[in-house]
Amino acid sequence: MRQNLPEYNHIPFVHYLHCRRCRTRVATIQDYFPALQILGSVPAGFFTTVFSVEVAEDERYHRGIDDMTLAETYCVQCRNLVGWKIIAISQPSRSHIVGGFIMRLNEIICWNNVLLLDLLFGGNNEQAPNDQDGGADEEQDNDQNGGANVLVPNE
Numbered sequence: 001m002r003q004n005l006p007e008y009n010h011i012p013f014v015h016y017l018h019c020r021r022c023r024t025r026v027a028t029i030q031d032y033f034p035a036l037q038i039l040g041s042v043p044a045g046f047f048t049t050v051f052s053v054e055v056a057e058d059e060r061y062h063r064g065i066d067d068m069t070l071a072e073t074y075c076v077q078c079r080n081l082v083g084w085k086i087i088a089i090s091q092p093s094r095s096h097i098v099g100g101f102i103m104r105l106n107e108i109i110c111w112n113n114v115l116l117l118d119l120l121f122g123g124n125n126e127q128a129p130n131d132q133d134g135g136a137d138e139e140q141d142n143d144q145n146g147g148a149n150v151l152v153p154n155e
Ligand SMILES: [Zn+2]
Pocket: 019, 020, 021, 022, 023, 024, 075, 076, 077, 078, 079, 080
């Protein structure tokens, strides 16, 4: 009698993330820690785990950034540099642990063919002048030229 396991009824649907170049599955969105970070000038994000990647063992492909040592991590299929593995860190945190990965958000494409960077941050790649969250310019229905405000009552 193992009927009382209601948890099993909603195992979350797995959303796969793919290498932008060859579409190999390299991660799932469930393993993403929701925080944007900039490595150099590269938008990146932390993943607790990824797969189908190859981590550079040669120290020439390791680099120190902030308090971390990172090893270049490639798509195993096409050798695209998709991110870095954290191989040492002086101050681990919830979003940074040894063995985790910092992935390039603009080299990963989502299940729906949207760049992960765009999915997460709305595609404001370089310049986002007015950055208030909440979609300001979504409704531009009444945009025909001329004569919008004709609601002035005659006196
Ligand atoms: Zn690839």
